[in-house]
Amino acid sequence: MTPAPSPGDVLPSLTVPITRTLIVAGAIASRDYQDVHHDAEAARAKGAPDIFMNILTTNGLVGRYITDRLGPGAVLRKVAIRLGVPNYPGDTLLLTGTINSICADERHAEDVDRLSEDALRLLAEVAVVGTNSLGRHVTGTVVVALPTAQPPLRESP
Amino acid sequence: MRDDLHDLLKTYEGRPVAVSGRGPDPVNSPMIRHWCEAMGDTDPAYTGPDPVAPPTMLQAWTLAGLGGPGGAQVRPGPYRELMALLEAAGCTAIVATDCEQEYLRPLRPGDVITFDSVIASVSPRKTTRLGTGHFVTTRTEIRANGELAGTHLFRFLKYAPAGRAGDRPARPRPVINRDNAGFWEGVAARELLIQRCDACGRPRFPWLPGCGDCGSPDWTAVPASGAGTVFSYVVMHHPPFPAFEPPYAVGLIELAEGVRMISNIVGVEPERVRVGMPVVLEFVRVDDDLVLPLFRPADEGAV
């Protein structure tokens, strides 16, 4: 398990190739059928050069990035994002994160009933930035409950 | 400048987008799996015998998809009215800009999703890199089996796309048919042709197959002198249409030959156009493929 992070820590980045498949699969998985996310001709008619990623997919990728880096067992509490330049097919999204602060989790553990009462005791606020070749695609803040209990040691084979 | 449209748009603040909306499907493992596959998310919390949904799926559970039954978004109501007002104002494009979600309780397969959503705010007219429009913010509370599970603030820009250089939408093309082809042939030859009835001599415009007075189908095309006066006019400020930059004057011009035609009055500030103003014809190339007969004030010295 990752050691508990401290404010100022920089999380390892995540590189996501922006394929046409990812854009379309993300849009459909999020039930977003706006044509600009799957129909290049319709996107061009609306002034975009190609289809582009929907905000729900960006949101999902930001969530995945944080739990990938701070999990397993990390639980998202808040995700707030703002979009900048679009994610077009063929580009690459580079997600980076910096721990803003760590504080005690005041929420009772009963709403995370699958985990023991003190399994989630710390909240981290993480600043996230995602850039592509056009500039900043997303900036945001994520609050995530961190697992503090150590997992049982796994025996090496 | 007063933003009359915004005054109207603001009256929608606090009004509902959806009341007791219902997610089309309960939280379910297949949709969770599709989401995780798309996102490349392998967090073990989202799989196995007792999965939770990725919290960032919150909004997805509320969406109507292709608009089948349960599509709260397509129901008539204030939200649809607001969107129609924005569309009518030329704000035909939409782009999501902000999403702020708080997750209060995990969602598990079987949870029935209900939600209430309100129009939280509508911004004044803003000009952005994409175009000019209004930011609309909605606030949604999502419940699982009646219990508050999350909140969702969503902001989007509904806008009129900015014409990029050389990419401005073209003016509408004339519809040319058998009955008016002669008029457009005249325009191509820089002549403003009107029809004159062969039977009774009455001039007519726009072009029609028969005489409105005597019914004769026989006519002759005659060139108009190009002199006229403003019989009536309007100055278009709003709503904006692609290819037309407001304000601009649309005039009903009475030609010296006695017929009237609608055209633009150019070469003068729109607010200085007056009824009775003498105008003259000018052929203007408005783009690569289109020349139009427009009018400008006859007495240049007066403007």
Ligand SMILES: [Zn+2]
């Ligand atoms: Zn006649």
